Structures are given as structure tokens and as C-alpha cells.
Amino acid sequence: MGRDTFEITVNVVKMLVVFLMMVQMVPILVWLERRGSAFIQHRFGPNRVGPLGLTQLLADAVKFICKEEFLPQKAVALLYYGAPVVALVPAALALASIPFSTPVEVSPFEMLGQAWGPYTFYIQGFHMNVGIIYILGVSSLGAYSLLMAGWGSSNKYSLMGALRASAQMISYELALGLAIVAVVLLYGTFDLAEMVSAQKGPLTFHMFSREYVVSVLPNWGIFFQPLGFVLFFTSVFAESNRLPFDLAESEGELVAGFHTEYGGFKMLLFFMGEYGHMMVSSSLLAIFYFGGHHIPFLTEASVHDWALSLAGQETTVASIITSLVFLASFLVKVALFLWFFIWVRWTLPRFRYDHLMDLGWKTMLPWSIFNIILTAVILFLAQGLVL
Amino acid sequence: MMINSAEVLFYILGLMTLIAGVGVVAMQNPIYSALCLVMTMIGISGLFFTLEAYFVAGVQLIVYAGAVTVLFVMVVMLFDLRKEVSSALGGGINTAAKAVGVGIILGLILSAISLSKLGTSTMPLKGLGASSIKEVAVQLFTKYIFGFEIISVLLLLVVVGAVGLARSRGGTHA
Numbered sequence: 053m054g055r056d057t058f059e060i061t062v063n064v065v066k067m068l069v070v071f072l073m074m075v076q077m078v079p080i081l082v083w084l085e086r087r088g089s090a091f092i093q094h095r096f097g098p099n100r101v102g103p104l105g106l107t108q109l110l111a112d113a114v115k116f117i118c119k120e121e122f123l124p125q126k127a128v129a130l131l132y133y134g135a136p137v138v139a140l141v142p143a144a145l146a147l148a149s150i151p152f153s154t155p156v157e158v159s160p161f162e163m164l165g166q167a168w169g170p171y172t173f174y175i176q177g178f179h180m181n182v183g184i185i186y187i188l189g190v191s192s193l194g195a196y197s198l199l200m201a202g203w204g205s206s207n208k209y210s211l212m213g214a215l216r217a218s219a220q221m222i223s224y225e226l227a228l229g230l231a232i233v234a235v236v237l238l239y240g241t242f243d244l245a246e247m248v249s250a251q252k253g254p255l256t257f258h259m260f261s262r263e264y265v266v267s268v269l270p271n272w273g274i275f276f277q278p279l280g281f282v283l284f285f286t287s288v289f290a291e292s293n294r295l296p297f298d299l300a301e302s303e304g305e306l307v308a309g310f311h312t313e314y315g316g317f318k319m320l321l322f323f324m325g326e327y328g329h330m331m332v333s334s335s336l337l338a339i340f341y342f343g344g345h346h347i348p349f350l351t352e353a354s355v356h357d358w359a360l361s362l363a364g365q366e367t368t369v370a371s372i373i374t375s376l377v378f379l380a381s382f383l384v385k386v387a388l389f390l391w392f393f394i395w396v397r398w399t400l401p402r403f404r405y406d407h408l409m410d411l412g413w414k415t416m417l418p419w420s421i422f423n424i425i426l427t428a429v430i431l432f433l434a435q436g437l438v439l
Numbered sequence: 440m441m442i443n444s445a446e447v448l449f450y451i452l453g454l455m456t457l458i459a460g461v462g463v464v465a466m467q468n469p470i471y472s473a474l475c476l477v478m479t480m481i482g483i484s485g486l487f488f489t490l491e492a493y494f495v496a497g498v499q500l501i502v503y504a505g506a507v508t509v510l511f512v513m514v515v516m517l518f519d520l521r522k523e524v525s526s527a528l529g530g531g532i533n534t535a536a537k538a539v540g541v542g543i544i545l546g547l548i549l550s551a552i553s554l555s556k557l558g559t560s561t562m563p564l565k566g567l568g569a570s571s572i573k574e575v576a577v578q579l580f581t582k583y584i585f586g587f588e589i590i591s592v593l594l595l596l597v598v599v600g601a602v603g604l605a606r607s608r609g610g611t612h613a
Contacts, residue, residue, distance in 0.1 A: 182572075185497030189484070192505025196477060199509070203470060203516045211516065218509055225506070242494075242572065 058168050063178075070148050070177040078320075078327045079109040085394050092398040119316030124205055127313065131204030136314065136321035139197035143328025145190040148177025150335045151245040153345045153379035154352055157371045175375055176245070183244035184232055188225075191291070191332065195221045197325065198293075198310045205313035213309025216299050216405065223412040224290035224297075230420035231284040234427040235340045238276055247273075248344030252351065257434070270348040274341040279423045281341045283416055288333035290412065292326055294393060296400040299408055334389035335382075342385050345378035352378070449489050456482030473512045480504040494572045 083098070083106060090097030098105030123129060153175040160170050180186050195218040202214020239247045255269040257276070274281050290297040301309030311322050338344060347355075352374065359373035360366075403411070459482060462475035480503045487496035579587055 180493075182493045182497055185494060185501070189497045189500030189505065192501050192509075193481075195505070195509045196474075196512070199512050199516060200474075215513055215517065218513055222506055222509055229501075 056168070058163075059171055059173075062171075062173060066173070067148060067177050071144055074144060074147050074328050074331060075324060077331060078324050079113065081327050081330075081390060081394075082112070082323070083109050084391070085397070088391070088394045089398045092395070116317050116320045122315060124207065124313050126206035128204045128206065131200045132313070133318070135197050135201035135204055136318040136325075138200060139194070139322050139325030140328070142191045142194045142197075143325050143332055146187045146332045147328060147335070149180045149183050149186055149244070150332065151176040151179075151183075151248060151339070151344065152335075152382050153375045154371075156375045157367065159367050161368070174245070175379060179245065180243070182242045184236065184242050187332065187336070188229060188232070191329070192221075192225060194291075194325070194329065197322075201314070201322075202310040205310075207313050209307045210310050210312045213301055213306045213312070216306075217293050217301075217310060220290055220293070220297065220299060220408060220412070223409060224287045224416070227283055227412065227416035227420045228287035228291060230417070230424055231280045231287065232340075234277060234280045234420075234424050235273065235284075237424070237427050237431060238273065244339050244344075248339055248346065251343040252346050270343055270346065272341060272343040272346075277341060277423075277427070279419065280427075281337075283420045283423065284340065285337065286416065288337070289393070289396065290408075292329040292333060292393075294326070294330070295397040296403050297408060298402060299405050330390060330393050331386065334386045334393070337389050338382060338385040345382040347378070347381045445489055449486070452482050452485040452489065456486065469515045470512070473508065473515050476511065477504055477508050480508060492571075494575060 087097040087105065089095070098108035101108040101111055123132060151174065155175065156173045158171040158173065161168055198214045198217045198221075202210045202212075202217075205211075235247075236242060239250050241247060241250075251271050251273060253271050255266040255271050255275055257264055269275060289295075293301070301311070306312070311319055314322065355377050356370060356374045359370035359377070363369035363373060456479055459475045459478035463472050463479060466472040466475060480499065484496045484499040484504065487493075487499055
């Protein structure tokens with residue numbers, strides 16, 4: 053956790069902030085989803101309560117808390133109440149290991165008559181050397197919350213929805229994992245922060261022992277892994293059970309799927325889990341394929357110099373400013389992907405279940421294996437490809 | 440006595456794993472058994488973490504907790520097994536068989552513990568980042584290649600068997 057009181061305090065605060073950020077993003081995303089759906093489908097979203105309907109969310113939150121607490125007669129109480137809590141855990145744990153920005157360097161200072169520092173704080177819940185494996189591991193536990201909810205509610209629709217959802221998650225996890233294997237091959241590391249730092253500068257690649265630099269393009273993973281990006285992007289839609297893959301809750305067939313029997317705050321927890329999953333997926337997309345926090349044509353050093361001149365040579369302040377600039381860059385990328393999730397949801401119709409399984413097993417899986425082989429062969433031919 | 444945080448973590452995780460492991464066997468309802476199995480897997484993964492074998496811990500979580508046991512839970516949920524299980528668990532012969540089974544397994548575990556050298560110093564799985572993963576791969580594809588490949592044959596056998604069973608009874612909807 054840290055060497056002294058100051059470092060431990062900052063690290064604890066950091067974890068709380070990451071968790072609260074995930075929870076606080078949910079109302080904003082719900083508002084965006086409702087306004088976005090209205091915008092896309094020529095309807096009216098929430099537009100009466102407050103400016104642009106923004107305070108509608110506050111009213112919704114109060115409604116969620118005040119709703120009647122309800123347990124279906126035949127439900128299994130432990131699983132029924134446990135499922136929404138379990139839904140929140142994987143996304144919160146995974147988000148904690150996402151590197152958001154450049155580390156903040158705090159030079160030594162004095163406080164309360166004591167000397168502190170120097171410190172390096174990562175803008176990340178906690179730093180992990182095997183970040184990807186950890187994220188895959190904890191997010192694969194998400195299926196249990198659906199299964200617990202489905203079985204615990206003692207409702208056939210819930211059970212069918214839960215089985216569909218978990219089968220879908222397992223199927224697409226394969227394509228997802230194999231797309232990530234190609235990414236790991238490319239960067240040669242499991243550390244998310246190292247992946248991000250591998251993508252700085254202009255597009256550079258080695259081919260037949262010569263180095264090529266394309267200065268108009270940034271050195272992002274998307275240019276090395278276009279197929280992997282498509283596979284990963286499609287799989288995360290299925291993983292987070294969103295349209296066009298939201299077979300788990302197709303209203304025409306299953307009422308509402310695994311959360312049929314849930315209402316009020318318990319329902320909201322499922323939503324938080326889903327949006328948390330979307331945030332983790334968007335962050336991973338940004339880190340794997342879009343340079344993490346890097347801004348094209350700007351280096352960390354140049355931003356740091358600019359911040360130094362702004363802060364009057366205070367290195368700590370300059371480091372914080374640099375970190376904030378790159379944090380903004382990362383969040384813009386994540387926000388774009390989140391908007392893409394919403395955009396797709398209100399544009400595409402739902403798949404049929406057998407089509408979904410065919411796509412997962414007969415199209416995505418072979419293509420992702422092909423992608424790995426292709427990446428490996430090209431890396432082998434271009435030996436010494438240094439990203 | 441001072442105990443450090445790693446030891447506290449080990450005892451908590453060990454206790455969790457053991458309790459959940461007993462739960463797998465002791466629970467009457469197969470659903471709870473399967474969910475206890477998940478807890479056991481998560482506990483074992485946590486124990487690997489405390490041993491600094493991060494890669495194995497993650498893979499344990501992905502493969503066992505995240506994929507294999509999900510399938511168990513799914514299948515158990517599809518069938519209402521309560522009657523079958525309670526009828527299979529009663530009776531005098533069953534109790535005798537249980538006692539013999541527990542004795543055999545206890546004997547196996549105790550002899551395994553007494554025969555194995557405790558506190559081995561070479562741990563190829565331990566370590567951080569990509570270098571330890573490379574080490575795992577090298578071990579797997581050189582020293583343990585036969586076992587590794589034979590397991591895939593076993594899995595193929597299981598797949599063929601499952602397909603054969605499903606088809607001979609008129610598909611999965613029989």
C-alpha cells in the first residue's frame with residue numbers, strides 16, 4: 053500500500069475515487085443513453101426536469117431508493133439478494149487496474165513539521181504487472197451474478213435469460229481472449245502501462261531490418277491490429293450483454309431476462325455492473341488500440357515543459373498538470389467509445405440466438421485464431437520489430 | 440507476536456478455501472455445491488497470488504472459476520436434481536461407501552504430504568511480468584510436453600463421447 057502514512061492515505065483515496073468514478077458515471081450514461089436514443093429514433097428523452105432533463109436522474113435515483121422492497125415468494129433469498137452485489141464486483145475490480153494517465157511525481161516537501169517524499173503516484177487504482185490477465189480473470193466472474201439472479205428468482209424467464217447470457221459470455225470470451233493474445237504478442241508485455249508507453253511517438257515499424265517512420269500517423273495499435281480491433285470490439289458488445297447481442301433480456305421472448313424479478317435499487321446495481329463493464333471495455337479499447345492516454349503529435353516531455361513554464365518551475369505542480377492533460381485525453385477516448393456503445397444499441401436490431409452462436413463460434417473464433425497466426429508470422433519475419 | 444499482512448492474507452484465503460471446499464461436499468443442494476466450488480477456485484487463485492505466481496493465479500481464475508465452473512452451474516441449474524441427489528445419498532451401503540471413500544482420500548492426502556519434500560526452493564512459476572510466463576511456457580513445452588499433449592487427447596475423447604451420447608439419445612432435447 054505504501055511506505056508511510058501519506059502514501060497509504062493517497063492510495064486509499066485513489067481506490068475510492070476510482071470506484072466512485074464508476075458509480076458516478078452511471079447516471080450520466082443513463083441520461084446520455086436516453087437522450088441519445090431519443091435523438092437517434094426521433095423521440096423525446098427526459099427534457100422537462102431541469103436543464104436538458106439533467107435533474108431527471110436525481111429524481112430517478114430517489115425513486116430507485118424509495119421503491120418497495122420485494123422478494124418473490126419462491127425466490128432463494130441469499131442468491132436473490134447476492135446477485136446484484138456480485139454484479140458490481142467484477143467491473144469495479146477490473147476498473148481499478150486501468151492506467152488512466154502519466155504518473156504524478158511528487159518531489160520532497162514538508163508538512164506538519166516532518167519531511168515527506170519523494171513519491172511516484174500512478175493514476176491507476178493499483179499497478180499490476182499482469183494487468184490483462186487480472187482483468188480477464190475478474191471480469192470472467194461476471195457470469196455468476198447473472199446465473200445467481202436467474203436461478204435465485206425462481207422464474208423460468210429469469211433462468212432462460214441467465215442461461216442465454218452466460219452461454220453467450222463464455223462463447224465470446226474465447227474470441228476476446230484470442231484477440232488479446234495477439235495484442236500481447238505485439239507489445240510483448242502483460243502490463244497495461246507498458247503497452248501504453250509502447251505506443252508513443254509517430255508510427256514506427258521495422259520490416260526486413262529497415263526502420264520505417266510514418267510521421268503523419270501516431271504509433272497506435274489499431275494500425276498493427278486492425279482485424280484484432282474488429283474482433284475485440286465485437287466481442288465486448290457480447291460480453292457486456294448489449295444490443296445487438298442482448299439476447300439475455302430480449303423483451304419479446306423473455307419479459308426482461310435475468311432481471312425480470314428485480315426492481316428498485318437492486319435493478320440499478322445490475323445497471324451499474326453493465327455500465328462498469330462498458331467502461332472497462334472502452335478503457336481497454338483505448339489502451340490496446342488507440343494509444344492509451346497519448347495525444348498524437350505531443351510527447352509527454354513537451355507537455356511537461358509547457359506545464360513547467362505554466363507552473364513557474366514547480367515540478368510537482370507541473371507533473372500534476374501533465375497528468376491532468378493526459379487524463380483528459382484518455383477520458384475523451386473512453387467517452388467516444390462509450391458513445392459508440394450507445395449509438396450501436398439504438399441503431400442495430402437484435403440477433404437471433406442461433407445466429408449469435410454461429411457468429412461467435414464459426415466466424416469470430418476462426419478469425420481470431422487466424423489473427424494470432426498472422427501476427428506471429430509477421431512478427432517473426434520482421435524480427436526486431438520494436439514498437 | 441507480529442504477523443505481517445501476507446500471513447494474514449494467507450490465513451484468510453486458506454480458511455475461505457477450506458470452508459468452501461467442505462461446502463462443496465457437504466451441501467445438499469447441488470447448486471450450492473457448485474457455487475462453493477467457485478469460492479474454492481477463487482480462494483486457490485488468491486493463494487497463488489500470495490505465492491507471487493501471478494500468471495497462474497490469473498489463469499486459475501479465467502479457466503476454472505470463469506469458464507469450467509460456469510458450465511457446471513449452468514447444467515446443474517437446468518435440471519432440478521434435488522430428488523435424485525437425496526435418493527442417491529441415503530441408505531446403509533451408501534454410508535459405508537462414504538466412510539471408505541473418505542478414508543482412502545485421507546490416506547492418499549496424508550501419504551502425499553509425508554512423501555513430498557516441503558519447502559522446495561525452485562519455483563519456476565513465481566515472478567512478475569512476461570519473463571515468468573515465458574518460463575512457464577518453456578517448462579510446459581519441454582519438460583512436461585508429454586502430459587500436456589496427452590491431456591488434449593483426453594479432452595478430444597471427452598468431446599467425442601459427449602457428442603456420441605447426445606446423438607444416441609436423440610439430441611439434447613430428448
